[in-house]
Amino acid sequence: MAKSGTSQIIVWCWIIFGIYWFVSAFRQKQTAQRQSVLAALAHRLPLGLSYYLLVFSNLPPPMNSLVTPNTEWARIAGDLVCILGLSVTLWARRSLAGNWSSDVTFKTGHELIRRGPYRFVRHPIYTGLLLMCLGTAIEIARLRSWLALPLMAVAFWIKLKQEERLMLTHFPDEYRVYQKQVKALVPFIL
Numbered sequence: 168m169a170k171s172g173t174s175q176i177i178v179w180c181w182i183i184f185g186i187y188w189f190v191s192a193f194r195q196k197q198t199a200q201r202q203s204v205l206a207a208l209a210h211r212l213p214l215g216l217s218y219y220l221l222v223f224s225n226l227p228p229p230m231n232s233l234v235t236p237n238t239e240w241a242r243i244a245g246d247l248v249c250i251l252g253l254s255v256t257l258w259a260r261r262s263l264a265g266n267w268s269s270d271v272t273f274k275t276g277h278e279l280i281r282r283g284p285y286r287f288v289r290h291p292i293y294t295g296l297l298l299m300c301l302g303t304a305i306e307i308a309r310l311r312s313w314l315a316l317p318l319m320a321v322a323f324w325i326k327l328k329q330e331e332r333l334m335l336t337h338f339p340d341e342y343r344v345y346q347k348q349v350k351a352l353v354p355f356i357l
Contacts, residue, residue, distance in 0.1 A: 176246040177306050180253040180299060187257060188269075196265040196274035206329060207270055214322035220315035221303050230311040237308045245306030252298025259284045259291035267292075271329045279338050281345060287354045289345065290330070293323040294352050327351055 224231060235241065260267060262283030266274050284291035300319050304312040334342045350357055 173303070173306055174242055174246055177249050177303050180249045180302075184253055184256060184296075184299065187260065191260060191267070192269070194265055195268060196276055198268065198272045199275045199277070200273040200333070202271040202329060202333075210322045210326035210329070212322075213318045213325070217300065217315040217318035217322065220311040220318070221300065221307070224309075224311075226311055230309070230314075232310045233308055234310050234313055235305065235308045241305055241308060245302045245304075247302070248305060249299050249302025252295045252300075252302060255284060255295030255298060256292050257295075259295060263292070271326060271333055273333055273337055277337065279334070279341055279345065281349075285349070287349065289349050289351050290323070290327045293327060297323065297352070323352070 220226075220230075262285060263280055266277055266280060268274070284294075288294050297316070297320060300316050304316050306312075331342070331346070338345075
């Protein structure tokens with residue numbers, strides 16, 4: 168049976184993510200160092216484009232061409248991957264606590280977090296968001312959704328490189344050891 172539209176599970180995963188991020192943004196430490204606007208644009212532009220491709224279906228051909236199976240099994244797989252991604256993002260955000268920021272920043276009293284999902288990957292929020300995007304792409308099954316995934320990966324790769332330069336400045340020895348022990352996005356692989 169073919170599906171139409173995005174499942175309510177996928178939609179609710181993104182809504183829960185948005186609400187949790189909005190509410191938890193009020194519990195941040197004070198910023199001590201912030202990246203430039205230009206540096207922020209380097210990752211925000213591809214990230215914004217990836218979200219645009221996921222959300223807006225009224226795009227010209229071939230953007231809505233079906234490229235992967237559009238079946239009930241694909242919907243279930245997409246839902247499960249998106250739920251897993253949401254779980255990782257929430258766990259990571261909670262573990263990061265007041266050290267989190269949507270920008271590349273260093274906080275007053277910043278800590279190098281190595282607990283929770285940070286034991287398995289250095290950037291679990293990005294891992295979780297990439298899983299959410301993958302689940303959404305599986306669900307939507309259109310070219311636009313599959314183009315969103317590499318765009319999001321590029322955005323996060325740019326941002327994590329910026330963050331890691333900042334962390335190496337403030338935690339030179341400790342962060343270098345952490346980089347050797349824990350992969351950036353995919354446990355034991357990448």
